[in-house]
Amino acid sequence: MIKVSVNGYGTIGKRVADATLKQPDMELVGVAKTSPNYEAMVAFKRGMRIFVPKESKDKFIGAGIEPSGTIDEMIDESDVVVDATPNGVGAEYKKIYVEKGKPALFQGGEKSNVGEMSFSALCNYDEAVGKKYLRVVSCNTTAMLRSICTVNKVSQVKKVRGTVIRRAADPKEYKKGPINALVPDPASVPSHHAKDVNTVLKDLDIITMAVISPTNLMHVHLLDIELEKEVTREEILKQVLSTPRLVIVPGKAGINSTAELVELARDLGRERNDIPEVMIFEDSIYVKGKEVFMMYAVHQESIVVPENIDAVRAVSGIRESINVTNTSMGIRKGYII
Amino acid sequence: MIKVSVNGYGTIGKRVADATLKQPDMELVGVAKTSPNYEAMVAFKRGMRIFVPKESKDKFIGAGIEPSGTIDEMIDESDVVVDATPNGVGAEYKKIYVEKGKPALFQGGEKSNVGEMSFSALCNYDEAVGKKYLRVVSCNTTAMLRSICTVNKVSQVKKVRGTVIRRAADPKEYKKGPINALVPDPASVPSHHAKDVNTVLKDLDIITMAVISPTNLMHVHLLDIELEKEVTREEILKQVLSTPRLVIVPGKAGINSTAELVELARDLGRERNDIPEVMIFEDSIYVKGKEVFMMYAVHQESIVVPENIDAVRAVSGIRESINVTNTSMGIRKGYII
Structure with a gap:
């Protein structure tokens, strides 16, 4: 032990x-x-x-x-x-x-x-x-790395361009803002997330930009991943579906927001409504030639x-x-x- | 069955x-x-x-x-x-x-x-x-009635003056506002809560005023209850402590907000972080002659x-x-x- x-x-x-x-x-x-x-x-x-x-x-x-x-x-x-x-x-x-x-x-x-x-x-x-x-x-880097290393199994990742929309604070924190503004974090490019991904994937060409939003439930990432070769949406979806720690939020479930993702966690009986998996919106997975796009939510407290x-x-x-x-x-x- | x-x-x-x-x-x-x-x-x-x-x-x-x-x-x-x-x-x-x-x-x-x-x-x-x-x-009326009928056991309640600070929506609802304003609900007095209490306690002299606040965790009530006779804080506290469905949030616990009450529910392993009890802030129980003051939080989803x-x-x-x-x-x- x-x-x-x-x-x-x-x-x-x-x-x-x-x-x-x-x-x-x-x-x-x-x-x-x-x-x-x-x-x-x-x-x-x-x-x-x-x-x-x-x-x-x-x-x-x-x-x-x-x-x-x-x-x-x-x-x-x-x-x-x-x-x-x-x-x-x-x-x-x-x-x-x-x-x-x-x-x-x-x-x-x-x-x-x-x-x-x-x-x-x-x-x-x-x-x-x-x-x-x-x-x-960190939470954002963990989610990004899980996603990149999973897509990398389909074809080698050459380049990543990502947007991080950050939650402002954790649910228990009521003293941290912003409460009613969007805050580039920082306004300079790249944000630290790209640099942090590079501490693990040292040679990856990655640029991220981040904005803080007045919410405390989850982060949302929007990724544009360029691969070595052309792939199909089906190949990407199949790889994600077979990888634990990433889950797909089905389009038919009527889940359009982080609010409903947390409600789902509550309904599923998750302790503290935790969602340690990267939650990828099914309809957001889009492939154009060598480029893979996706949107997913990140539960900062548990991921x-x-x-x-x-x-x-x-x-x-x-x-x-x-x-x-x-x-x-x-x-x-x-x-x- | x-x-x-x-x-x-x-x-x-x-x-x-x-x-x-x-x-x-x-x-x-x-x-x-x-x-x-x-x-x-x-x-x-x-x-x-x-x-x-x-x-x-x-x-x-x-x-x-x-x-x-x-x-x-x-x-x-x-x-x-x-x-x-x-x-x-x-x-x-x-x-x-x-x-x-x-x-x-x-x-x-x-x-x-x-x-x-x-x-x-x-x-x-x-x-x-x-x-x-x-x-x-409803949730607000349930909390108010539990509190009034409990205090009534110490001495008959003559009059209630109450403020209801309402949450704007439930956690899963992202389409309902306000998102950044306080909204008298309605600006006319009394709010419907007093009338609703009167559907149960028909002869009670009760006036309530309500304001919607941009939060979705819990309501907060501030009550001023006038009794038939003078009582002590200890009598009120003792009655509350012995009544299920009302709990006391101890002053020493470092809980200053509804955010921390929900965090407590999560830490306690409550399903869906529900809190069906009226949660009375210990330090808010204040007695002056025949008047009892208190502040408590109401978990609208489960109460x-x-x-x-x-x-x-x-x-x-x-x-x-x-x-x-x-x-x-x-x-x-x-x-x-």
């Missing part, structure tokens, strides 16, 4: 902790939290061990949460640490992981040099096996969770992970409904 | 159908749906029987849904019909329920004369037992579901329902966390 701890119990951390509990070969040491809010209270009531900064112990006890120890002690007990602390904090913690000799994963908000490589399971799992420090790329679980196995030297993760987490392929 | 059917499978209908499946004394005949969208597809995949208008049969088969019969046939098989059709449509269907001699419940969007009485379980369950047609009051289930038992002549509904649905009292 791989002893996994999760440092940082926010949007990503809570989901990685839950996913860890579902793995046949992993054991959750506990989660680290710095403030005793409702998220910590729920985790504690669910029986998770909570580790806290030494100086915060009393604050947690006052909120009815009995800490199991300090964050340092949690790291000592772990085989692998999943760092899900806020952007930039992971790099600070890396010093401690290195000092204690513990393999660790970082999130996409960290600079790309925080790990020995940037990780995206469908693109470079094999290369990551045996590394000690991995950076799991990187399977990749985090795979990365735990990669740094543990395990050669096969993706199928185990898919099965344990109920991750789908084909038509979502 | 009471054979229950649900006519209309939208926001309320899908939840009543799920709740029916959890009742020890009820059996779900099926649900009626007019268009074969993703909601119908999920219900069908989950094994529910789908009943459709005669002329729509082919449309459903084309979407991969095999109907179990017509809506007429569904009604014939039922002991009680829960009508969850859109506002005003229920009154049309009533003719059919009456013709077939079937007891039926209607939702708060129907005019109050659609039923023999308006129903709110904590206020008038006993009076409803044995009636054949009940109107379950009327327990009352619908109770109403099924009331029209079936069953004298005890509230505790059975609470237990089967996992409805809480006390501090929510």
Whole structure:
């Protein structure tokens, strides 16, 4: 059993902790939290061990949460640490992981040099096996890489031109805007997403532009992928339909928005209405000669969770992970409904 | 076993159908749906029987849904019909329920004369037992009545002055606004909520004003309740804490918004992140002499579901329902966390 701890119990951390509990070969040491809010209270009531900064112990006890120890002690007990602390904090913690000799994963908000490589399971799992420090790329980059590496199996991808329409904040965040504007992010081209894709696919000709939109449900990407050779729409559709972590939203389902995608997740009984799969709108898949167009939605809260679980196995030297993760987490392929 | 059917499978209908499946004394005949969208597809995949208008049969088969019969046939098989059709449509269907001699419940969007009485379980369950047609009051009215009838147990309520800050649409609805404005609803006073409370508490002096706000998560109410005699905050808090269907959101939990309440529901593993309890902010309970002030949030999608289930038992002549509904649905009292 791989002893996994999760440092940082926010949007990503809570989901990685839950996913860890579902793995046949992993054991959750506990989660680290710095403030005793409702998220910590729920985790504690669910029986998770909570580790806290030494100086915060009393604050947690006052909120009815009995800490199991300090964050340092949690790291000592772990085989692998999943760092899900806020952007930039992971790099600070890396010093401690290195000092204690513990393999660790970082999130996409960290600079790309925080790990020995940037990780995206469908693109470079094999290369990551045996590394000690991995950076799991961000939600948008994860979705883009899954899509590109899948289309690449039909014919080699030469060039990608992509638009990222970003959600403004996560559902629980009410202090972040914009609330009523579209914000080029940034107005300069390319956006960081292209650069981040290049940390995994180093030689790909990719340009992305991004705009923030006042919504908090999901991102939407619009891709124009140029291939080495001409392909048919059927070849692309077939490849996508047979690839877990990408699903097709059927045209006949009457789903025209991210609002209905989230409603579908609720109706399907998905935990926290999570959708870790890239959700490709069937009617958006369009092929013209060597060019493939598509539109898909990205659930920013959950999409990187399977990749985090795979990365735990990669740094543990395990050669096969993706199928185990898919099965344990109920991750789908084909038509979502 | 009471054979229950649900006519209309939208926001309320899908939840009543799920709740029916959890009742020890009820059996779900099926649900009626007019268009074969993703909601119908999920219900069908989950094994529910789908009943459709005669002329729509082919449309459903084309979407991969095999109907179990017509809506007429569904009604014939039922002991009680829960009508969850859109506002005003229920009154049309009533003719059919009456013709077939079937007891039926209607939702708060129907005019109050659609039923023999308006129903709110904590206020008038006993009076409803044995009636054949009940109107379950709307989400806002349900929350207000639960709160008023609970406070009324401490001292008789003389007068209520309330503000309703309404959500603009349900999460799945992306065509309804406003998207960036506050809309007095209506600008005239009182809003219909006061009148609707008076369909249950006929002699209560109540005035409400309402404003629509560009959010889709929950409503928020601000109440000023005047009692017959002076009370203490502790008496009010104690009464609320011991009443299921009202819960207290503890001040120490760091929950300052409806966004975090929905996040809490997700973390707690609530189906569809539903919160059928009235969620009272602990710090908002304030007492000055005979006046009680409070602020609470109302999950418009799910709050009327327990009352619908109770109403099924009331029209079936069953004298005890509230505790059975609470237990089967996992409805809480006390501090929510």
